[in-house]
Amino acid sequence: MKLSRRVSWFLVAFGVWSWIVWVTFVKNLWKDTSGLAFHHGDHSSPTAYFWIHLTLAIVSTILGTAIGALGIRALRAHRREETVAPDGADPATQNPEPAGTAGRS
Numbered sequence: 001m002k003l004s005r006r007v008s009w010f011l012v013a014f015g016v017w018s019w020i021v022w023v024t025f026v027k028n029l030w031k032d033t034s035g036l037a038f039h040h041g042d043h044s045s046p047t048a049y050f051w052i053h054l055t056l057a058i059v060s061t062i063l064g065t066a067i068g069a070l071g072i073r074a075l076r077a078h079r080r081e082e083t084v085a086p087d088g089a090d091p092a093t094q095n096p097e098p099a100g101t102a103g104r105s
Contacts, residue, residue, distance in 0.1 A: 002074075002077075003070075003071075003074040005075070005078055007071075007074070008071045008072075008074035008075045008078065009071065009075070010071070011067050011068060011070050011071025011074070012068050012071035012072055012075065013071075014064060014067050014068065014071070015064045015065060015067050015068015015069070015071065016068060017064070018060060018061060018063070018064020018065070018067070018068070019061060019064060019065070022057040022060050022061045022064070023061070025053070025057055026054065026057050029050065029053055029054065029057075030043075032050075036049055037049055037050040037053075038050060
């Protein structure tokens with residue numbers, strides 16, 4: 001399956017967005033002193049709310065990383081296609097003769 005450049009960039013942006021959102025969320029979750037994430041406002045006994053939301057953040061970050069990696073792979077594939085010569089041969093694998101040696105035997 002071939003992804004368009006627009007979709008590839010969207011996937012990369014989604015991966016970056018996922019990291020920004022969920023890392024910020026976990027930082028704010030850790031700072032919570034309202035008693036929602038931790039009993040008694042300290043970090044000694046996390047609540048079920050904390051564990052569920054930490055799990056959600058970890059899974060979402062992993063999925064965002066995988067989606068972003070797919071976008072990066074698709075962009076690299078587009079870059080490789082651009083470097084292929086018009087006749088379909090890869091210019092890096094061609095062995096042109098050095099200048100001035102054509103026709104010598």
